[in-house]
Amino acid sequence: xxxxxxxxxxxxxxxxxxxxxxxxxxxxxxxxxxxxxxxxxxxxxxxxxxxxxxxxxxxxxxxxxxxxxxxxxxxxxxxxxxxxxxxxxxxxxxxxxxxxxxxxxxxxxxxxxxxxx
Amino acid sequence: xxxxxxxxxxxxxxxxxxxxxxxxxxxxxxxxxxxxxxxxxxxxxxxxxxxxxxxxxxxxxxxxxxxxxxxxxxxxxxxxxxxxxxxxxxxxxxxxxxxxxxxxxxxxxxxxxxxxxxxxxxxxxxxxxxxxxxxxxxxxxxxxxxxxxxxxxxxxxxxxxxxxxxxxxxxxxxxxxxxxxxxxxxxxxxxxxxxxxxxxxxxxxxxxxxxxxxxxxxxxxxxxxxxxxxxxxxxxxxxxxxxxxxxxxxxxxxxxxxxxxxxxxxxxxxxxxxxxxxxxxxxxxxxxxxxxxxxxxxxxxxxxxxxxxxxxxxxxxxxxxxxxxxxxxxxxxxxxxxxxxxxxxxxxxxxxxxxxxxxxxxxxxxxxxxxxxxxxxxxxxxxxxxxxxxxxxxxxxxxxxxxxxxxxxxxxxxxxxxxxxxxxxxxxxxxxxxxxxxxxxxxxxxxxxxxxxxxxxxxxxxxxxxxxxxxxxxxxxxxxxxxxxxxxxxxx
Numbered sequence: 001x002x003x004x005x006x007x008x009x010x011x012x013x014x015x016x017x018x019x020x021x022x023x024x025x026x027x028x029x030x031x032x033x034x035x036x037x038x039x040x041x042x043x044x045x046x047x048x049x050x051x052x053x054x055x056x057x058x059x060x061x062x063x064x065x066x067x068x069x070x071x072x073x074x075x076x077x078x079x080x081x082x083x084x085x086x087x088x089x090x091x092x093x094x095x096x097x098x099x100x101x102x103x104x105x106x107x108x109x110x111x112x113x114x115x116x117x
Numbered sequence: 118x119x120x121x122x123x124x125x126x127x128x129x130x131x132x133x134x135x136x137x138x139x140x141x142x143x144x145x146x147x148x149x150x151x152x153x154x155x156x157x158x159x160x161x162x163x164x165x166x167x168x169x170x171x172x173x174x175x176x177x178x179x180x181x182x183x184x185x186x187x188x189x190x191x192x193x194x195x196x197x198x199x200x201x202x203x204x205x206x207x208x209x210x211x212x213x214x215x216x217x218x219x220x221x222x223x224x225x226x227x228x229x230x231x232x233x234x235x236x237x238x239x240x241x242x243x244x245x246x247x248x249x250x251x252x253x254x255x256x257x258x259x260x261x262x263x264x265x266x267x268x269x270x271x272x273x274x275x276x277x278x279x280x281x282x283x284x285x286x287x288x289x290x291x292x293x294x295x296x297x298x299x300x301x302x303x304x305x306x307x308x309x310x311x312x313x314x315x316x317x318x319x320x321x322x323x324x325x326x327x328x329x330x331x332x333x334x335x336x337x338x339x340x341x342x343x344x345x346x347x348x349x350x351x352x353x354x355x356x357x358x359x360x361x362x363x364x365x366x367x368x369x370x371x372x373x374x375x376x377x378x379x380x381x382x383x384x385x386x387x388x389x390x391x392x393x394x395x396x397x398x399x400x401x402x403x404x405x406x407x408x409x410x411x412x413x414x415x416x417x418x419x420x421x422x423x424x425x426x427x428x429x430x431x432x433x434x435x436x437x438x439x440x441x442x443x444x445x446x447x448x449x450x451x452x453x454x455x456x457x458x459x460x461x462x463x464x465x466x467x468x469x470x471x472x473x474x475x476x477x478x479x480x481x482x483x484x485x486x487x488x489x490x491x492x493x494x495x496x497x498x499x500x501x502x503x504x505x506x507x508x509x510x511x512x513x514x515x516x517x518x519x520x521x522x523x524x525x526x527x528x529x530x531x532x533x534x535x536x537x538x539x540x541x542x543x544x545x546x547x548x549x550x551x552x553x554x555x556x557x558x559x560x561x562x563x564x565x566x567x568x569x570x571x572x573x574x575x576x577x578x579x580x581x582x583x584x585x586x587x588x589x590x591x592x593x594x595x596x597x598x599x600x601x602x603x604x605x606x607x608x609x
Contacts (some may be wrong), residue, residue, distance in 0.1 A: 020288075023284060023288065029280065032284060033284075036284060036287055036288070039288070039291060040287070040291055043291055043294055043295055043298065046295065046298055047298050048303050050298065050301070060300055073298075073301070077248055079250075079254055080253075080294060083254065083261075083290075084259045086257075086261055087257070087261065087283065087287050089158065090261060090264060090265065090283065091280065091283050091284070091287075094264070094268060094276060094279055094280045094593070095266065097276050098276045098277060098280060101273040101276055102273065102277075114277065115276055117274065
């Protein structure tokens with residue numbers, strides 16, 4: 001039961017490590033950005049999970065609603081999502097510019113070309 | 118009106134950024150950015166004055182009471198940070214005009230000023246806020262804009278430097294919010310003062326320990342703590358000169374401030390920092406940075422890169438001061454934040470002047486530069502003395518207090534590391550001086566004149582300041598010691 005009860009947190013850990021691994025291990029700059037995204041999404045899930053109250057509903061002022069989930073982390077994560085989108089957009093824009101300048105988006109090839117300079 | 122200064126400090130720059138976007142004309146954008154920066158400096162000075170006289174300023178944003186709303190908390194520490202950031206910004210702006218015109222394509226100049234203002238707003242926001250999540254948002258505003266500014270460099274390596282910085286910077290910021298999330302899980306609060314009050318009661322939980330670990334690594338990436346510094350050398354070396362000056366003087370400093378804030382304010386009441394192994398780990402990393410980065414600097418052929426490695430070493434000094442967990446050590450760190458900002462700002466400005474006239478900062482192009490650009494090179498030498506820590510310079514003041522703090526603790530190895538790092542600094546500065554003054558100019562090189570006054574005057578203001586505050590350090594030291602004492606005072 002404990003494992004199932006913490007299922008979301010396990011998902012967070014798996015996603016986080018997957019994303020982190022992709023960022024470190026992949027050679028392709030676009031894939032690195034995708035990895036970064038997965039890494040960030042794991043944090044979003046983490047925040048939303050901790051806000052959940054068992055049996056709680058949406059935080060609305062109405063009759064019969066007594067237990068509700070904490071809305072604050074949701075709001076925080078909205079902000080973090082915006083930041084994540086901006087980061088992804090900027091990262092991909094940089095990849096386009098790098099492709100124009102180097103003719104490749106493979107990290108090792110770029111490094112080889114940089115060392116020639 | 119004066120009551121709204123804390124909000125205006127951040128909001129002005131934030132609102133002026135899109136104005137630059139609308140104006141589109143390079144000169145108009147420059148004028149807006151300059152005026153806003155100068156007003157921000159005036160605001161920061163007035164806030165520091167008020168904090169000095171009446172103590173901590175609390176400013177609930179939008180009148181939402183803390184700990185639910187976001188509250189700006191300004192004490193001596195962050196008022197001083199605000200002054201450092203806006204001061205450097207104010208000196209950089211006149212310098213930037215000619216430098217940016219020479220290094221960035223004309224149709225992109227207004228975008229540069231837009232990004233610069235966003236960066237300024239982000240850095241000021243980090244310094245002023247009393248909310249750990251709000252700090253993350255500002256951290257990302259300043260980081261995203263700095264990636265863009267770095268990518269504006271002429272060299273195509275600027276693009277890859279910006280990309281790598283983006284990846285590492287985002288990992289750092291994400292680590293930071295993981296830490297914040299874990300603190301929120303255990304305490305239910307995001308307000309720094311509130312967290313400081315609640316954390317001691319739950320400090321035994323593993324969640325809080327893990328949170329501290331994430332926060333340390335996350336901010337360590339942002340402030341380029343050895344061995345998390347790999348993004349820094351290329352980012353500084355290939356960014357446009359004005360960007361390098363501004364980022365080197367303020368970006369990592371503000372991250373150091375955030376580090377201090379988390380450790381001493383948020384975790385102020387928690388034993389794990391004062392009694393645990395974290396100070397020793399930080400001290401060892403700091404010493405490695407001081408010696409390792411200085412040694413690498415010696416072998417650089419690009420002088421901007423050389424200075425970038427020296428920055429990593431200087432960050433080592435700051436972290437060393439933090440790791441001592443004493444008032445003297447912390448005061449040494451805080452005064453070094455200011456001192457290093459003005460001297461490294463000055464040195465990178467000298468690079469900007471040389472880049473403006475010669476078009477490159479490779480060491481072999483420095484031959485005979487002492488004769489060809491005497492005013493700029495004199496500034497470089499003067500700034501170099503400060504970096505080494507010759508008496509009468511600000512570098513000496515910082516090192517004096519750090520050595521004193523190390524002696525108080527009986528950390529002889531730290532004293533040795535400071536001395537060794539200073540000796541290495543002598544070597545890498547001397548290499549440049551030797552080429553510039555003792556080698557004849559290459560045959561056929563044109564008589565190179567000096568950079569325009571609009572660049573030389575800011576350069577000498579910073580270099581002059583690094584002697585002014587070196588000869589009479591009472592003002593900066595008073596503030597630094599008061600700031601360090603606030604950090605050790607029990608939370609309100």
